[in-house]
Amino acid sequence: MTKPEIATLNRRLGCENSRLRVYLDDVQSAAGVTPSYMVVEPCEKRDSDKAGGVAVLPVRDDGAVGLLRVFRYAIGEEVWEVPRGFLDPDESPAGSAAREVEEELGIACDADSLMKLGVFLPEAGILRVRIHLYAAVGIAADRAVRVSNEMGHRGFSWFPWEVAQAMALDAKIEDGASLAAMYRYSMLKAQI
Numbered sequence: 001m002t003k004p005e006i007a008t009l010n011r012r013l014g015c016e017n018s019r020l021r022v023y024l025d026d027v028q029s030a031a032g033v034t035p036s037y038m039v040v041e042p043c044e045k046r047d048s049d050k051a052g053g054v055a056v057l058p059v060r061d062d063g064a065v066g067l068l069r070v071f072r073y074a075i076g077e078e079v080w081e082v083p084r085g086f087l088d089p090d091e092s093p094a095g096s097a098a099r100e101v102e103e104e105l106g107i108a109c110d111a112d113s114l115m116k117l118g119v120f121l122p123e124a125g126i127l128r129v130r131i132h133l134y135a136a137v138g139i140a141a142d143r144a145v146r147v148s149n150e151m152g153h154r155g156f157s158w159f160p161w162e163v164a165q166a167m168a169l170d171a172k173i174e175d176g177a178s179l180a181a182m183y184r185y186s187m188l189k190a191q192i
Contacts, residue, residue, distance in 0.1 A: 005029065005030035006027050006028070006029050006030075007027060007028050008025055008026075008027050009025075009026045009027060009028055009034065010025070010026040011023050011024070011025050011026075012024045012025075014038070016043065018043065019042060019043060019086050020040055020041070020042060020043065021040070021041055021042075021043055022038060022039070022040050023038070023039045023040075023041070024036065024037075024038055025037045025038070025039055037126070038126050039126060039128055040126055040127050040128065040129075041127070041128035041129060042086065042087075042129055051087055051093055051119075051129070051130050051132060052086060052087060052129030052130065052131070053084060053085060053086050053087060053096075053129060053131045053132070053177075054084060054085060054087065054093055054096045054097040054100060054131065054132045054133075054134065055081075055082050055083070055084035055097075055131055055132075055133050055134070055177035055178065055180070055181050056082055056083050056084065056097045056100055056101050056114070056133075056134045056135070056136050056181070057082050057117070057133075057134070057135045057136070057178070057181040057182060057185050058082070058083065058101065058105065058107070058135075058136045058139055059135050059136065059137045059138070059139065059185070060138075060139045060140070060141050060143075060158060061138050061139065061140055061141055062141045063160070063161050064141070064158040064159060064160050064161065065158070065159055065161060065164045065182070065185075066082075066105070066139075066145070066156060066157070066158050066159075067080040067081060067082060067156070067157060067159060067164070067173070067178065068080070068081055068082070068083060068104065068105075068147070068153060068154075068155070068156050069153075069154045069155040069156070069157070070152045070153055070154060071152040071154055072152060073152065078154060079173075079174060079175055080167065080172065080173045080175070080178065081173070081175040081177065081178045082175075082177060082178045082181050083100045083101055083104040083105060084100060084131070084177055085099075085100045085103075085104075092111070093132035093134075094111035094112070094114055094116070094132075094134065095111050096132075097111065097114055097132065097134040097136075098110060098111040098114065098136075101136050103148055103150075104147070104148045104150065104153070105145050105146065105147065105148075105156065106144070106145060106146030106147075106148075107136070107139060107143060107145065109136045109139075113136075113137075113138070114134040114135065114136055114137075115134060115135040115136075115137050115185070115188065116132075116133075116134060117133035117134055117135055117180075117181055117184035117185055117188065118132075118133055118184055119131060119132050119133065120133060120176070120177070120180045122176050122177065123176075131177055131180075133177070133180055133181045133184055134181075135181065135185045135188075164182065165182070165186070168182055
């Protein structure tokens with residue numbers, strides 16, 4: 001893949017918090033066009049792989065998949081999504097995925113037992129980050145789940161795989177990380 005000839009003319013820090021920085025960039029294309037861009041990236045920047053977060057599809061030993069019901073402030077609505085979060089400094093993506101499952105659901109899982117589902121770019125137009133996708137497979141059907149008290153977390157439910165697929169097709173699951181994890185898991189599951 002060839003790099004487009006785009007030069008950064010000016011970069012300003014728009015705002016930041018403990019996890020993200022927002023830059024306002026003035027750029028120029030080879031054709032002389034000078035648009036402005038907004039680039040959002042994690043504070044703990046990893047130039048090599050641009051890893052910034054993880055998303056984990058919980059899968060019970062009976063094939064059911066788990067989804068959190070979360071109120072998302074930015075859209076003012078509740079959505080169904082898989083557990084996910086940011087990587088901590090010096091943390092591996094698999095280690096972060098295992099930590100997120102334990103923090104958000106109270107289920108301990110070993111990073112080595114996670115099924116790697118690859119990475120995806122949530123919005124390459126403004127986000128300079130890759131999300132690592134995993135499946136936490138083989139969770140016992142009788143295993144109790146304890147939903148964290150993280151802001152916005154409203155509940156958790158297990159869904160038979162066919163029901164979760166129908167929810168995705170009916171746009172009852174809209175979150176990109178959740179859809180990507182479900183799709184990749186279904187593709188890998190078909191190969192096994």
